[in-house]
Amino acid sequence: MEYVIFQTSEEPYQVFYLPASPDGHAFSAKVELRFLPGTGCWVVSIADAVTGQVYVPFVPIRCSYGEINDLLFPFRFLFQGKGIGSMFCLKPGVKRKGTVLFPSANAETNRAVPPFHADPERNNLKEFQLLWGDRYET
Numbered sequence: 001m002e003y004v005i006f007q008t009s010e011e012p013y014q015v016f017y018l019p020a021s022p023d024g025h026a027f028s029a030k031v032e033l034r035f036l037p038g039t040g041c042w043v044v045s046i047a048d049a050v051t052g053q054v055y056v057p058f059v060p061i062r063c064s065y066g067e068i069n070d071l072l073f074p075f076r077f078l079f080q081g082k083g084i085g086s087m088f089c090l091k092p093g094v095k096r097k098g099t100v101l102f103p104s105a106n107a108e109t110n111r112a113v114p115p116f117h118a119d120p121e122r123n124n125l126k127e128f129q130l131l132w133g134d135r136y137e138t
Contacts, residue, residue, distance in 0.1 A: 002133065003131045003132065003133040004018060004131065004132050004133070005129055005130070005131050006031070006033070006130045006131075006132070008033065008125045008126055008128075008130060009125070009126065010122075010123050010124075010125060010126060012034065012035040012037075012122070013032070013033070013034050013035075014032070014033040014034075015030060015031070015032050015033075016029075016030075016031040016032075016033075017029065017030055017031075017049055018031070020084075020085070020134040021134055022078070022079055022082060022083060022084045022085050022134045022135060023079060023082035023083075023134075023135060024082075025079045025082075027048045027049075027050070027051075028048065028049040028050050029046055029047070029048070029049060029134075030046070030047045030048070030049035031044065031045070031046050031132065032044065032045045032046075032047075033061075033125070033130075034058075035122055035125075036058075037122075039060075040121065040122070041060050041061065041119065041120070041121075042060070042061040042119075042120045042125060043058040043059055043060055043061060044056065044058075044059050044061055044071065044087065044130070045057050045058055045059070046072075046084060055075065055078055055084050056072060056075055056084060059071050059072070059074075061089050061119065061120055061128075061130065062089060062119050063089045063090065063091055063118060063119050063120070063128060064088050064089060064090055068088075069088065069089070070086045070087065070088065071087040071088065071089065072084055072085055072086055072087045072132075073086075083135075084134070085132055085133050085134040085135055086132070086133050086135070087130070087131065087132045087133075088130075088131045089119075089120065089128055089129070089130050089131075090128065090129045090131065091127060091128050091129070092129065
């Protein structure tokens with residue numbers, strides 16, 4: 001499988017089914033995205049849709065800004081050390097300068113685009129891109 005960009009919505013619970021084959025271990029993946037109001041963040045879980053075996057439980061979705069932030073890196077031990085793939089959260093149009101994150105400026109009005117959220121929040125998941133590939137990328 002090449003990288004998949006999930007077509008997300010603002011619903012607090014979303015499920016996606018897709019075939020996966022992390023380094024040859026084929027299974028039907030069930031990917032769940034949930035918003036947890038108590039923590040104020042989105043999480044992702046990945047399970048085998050047929051057996052129900054959970055491989056990735058409730059990993060917070062944190063955005064990558066110019067640095068590699070593979071959400072699935074802690075799960076490299078799965079499938080004899082080959083992992084379950086790589087997942088990244090990106091926000092188009094946001095730039096990184098030094099260590100300070102700042103929103104892109106609107107060229108016509110020369111004003112910053114408000115509000116700026118570093119990670120997905122309850123009503124803005126669609127502003128981000130969540131990508132998953134079933135192979136671990138080094």
